[in-house]
Amino acid sequence: MEPRRLGKTGNLISPIGFGAWAIGGTWGAVDDSTSLAALHRALDLGVNFFDTADVYGDGHSEQLLARLRRERSEPFVVATKAGRRLDPHTAAGYNRQNLRAFVERSLNNLGLETLDLLQLHCPPSEVYERDDVYAALDELVQGGLMRAYGVSVETVQEALTAIQHPHVSTVQIIFNAFRLKPAEELFAAARKQDVGIIARVPLASGLLSGKLKRDTAFAEDDHRRFNRHGEAFDRGETFSGVDYGTGLEAVERLRPLVPEGATLAQFALRWILMFPEVSCAIPGAKTPQQVADNTAAAALPPLTEEQMKGVQAVYDDLIRAQVHPLW
Template sequence: MSTQIPRRSIGDLEVSALGLGCMGMSFAYGEADRDEALATLNRALDLGVNLLDTADMYGNGHNEQLLAEVLRTRRDEVVLATKFGILTDPETSMPNGQVDGSAAYARKAVDASLSRLGVDQIDLYYLHRPDPQVPIEESVGAMAQMVDAGKVRQIGLSEASAETLRRANAVHQIAAVQTEWSIFSRDIERAVVPTARELGTTVVAYSPLGRGLLTGSAAAAKPGDDDFRSTLPRWQGDNLDKNVALVERIREIADGVDSTPGQVALAWLLAQGEDVVPIPGTKRRKYLEENVKAATLVVPQSALDELSALEPAGDRTPDMSWVERDTVAAG
């Protein structure tokens, strides 16, 4: 029996105020633990977390196959989100630097995801990255056909610029735009968030814990060589030292409301609007349960304002241009 957690909306989908990002169960964050991952997925549903977020590139389909094991018996409890468009090296399972947003690839990708997931319909299907060489109208037009065919219920974009979002929405309602947003990642507030609100598009925030940095854990502050965070600017040299110091201030705020830095970071994001749905990623039940408590945490407005004023050192990724660039024009 699931417990009650506040609900928010993505199009006509009713989702938990906090979703679960599943990438780390198969990809990018060190060695995977299949049994613990499955236990975490089931525990999420028990707690009322119904939005499960995956992508075809996570472990070259492994993550979708992992979710299929849970969907087999609990499909009606899940709002299922997956993505297509980022291409990977079959041998390393890592992105090869290319994206494909063509209609032909989209049709192939959705059928492959449906097969791996073992479902007849995907609740929320994202273009993982707009393809700069393919008009967004072509990509979204193909996705709209998936809706008409019953393969997809709602469509979204991930890491899209405001102009891309506007052009896409002219073809078909974009239910969600997924992008990185946290106390430490604010670039989308300039144009993407206002445009999403104008269009009635929910903002699904990935890495709301700053890829773990905002939790204050030692492991997050010192990622191993098999952890992709070691390649990111915020985890290097003086940047890391400055950011760890900022997290200590967040810890002080958290102590004042009897919570953890991670819970305060999630509460800050939830306070940005009812149209925001963070999807913190974890592969362990312990951290899932900690995150869920943030859904009902009340943080004083003065503390929220102080958190909003924090400025981290270093860019969130080496390439932050996705939310600033558009695709080629149609026609």
């Protein structure tokens, strides 16, 4: 995989990374031995960017990445997130004391002295406007506890607010064939500020894999069962905020665009990589085969103008009215 630059961090990272939410929890049953095999397979295939958070399995996802580092000699970048441990999750909780405590806990989980990248984990919108929050993060960089920081956001407007701060290095945002607003309203500004874009939920919680059906059953602890209407966290995190039935209809419209020999998921990932502002897409994976399938997307040839227009048409016809005004 041809590496891409991660904004002002300067790190060169694989365009397909590893999203470690699934191996932490809220995606059904996981097995540590299988999860570790998937992590090892990712390194074998050239993945060098792993995204996690302190709340994925209450730190278990971070601990698995610490074990991977102990078992392998290759260097890799880990981006973690902080803030969602707050209970209640309020803007006031994003203060110097709590942020330092979150960082120190993640350092312990990851077995590191310095974090590669810390991201605010979808805080209340007002947090992105607070100078004291960025000052606290600057202090943690100056103190050697982390090398860089960025934000994980729900909305384009939150991202545009955050990147006005000169030391925000990255924005992690939902970007996929069902979420085109970032390309239309964020990417040019991010490029100007030298901010790396990390595309999360790239397969729309599995909808863009093409494997889900109307009668697909999800486990009790799978957010695709319990958060379809935002019962537990932002609704946009589940199926990118798209109504499930509409998403299935959109998938059928996309299938004819997929090149021979590729899967719909690989096509969806390659579509994301057509945008040079994207540093990395971070599909989740729980098995070595899923990792192999994801990384193969980077080897697909560039999509044609016809394919790109086809995705745009599906979005405009079926998806735009549902999601564009909200995120």
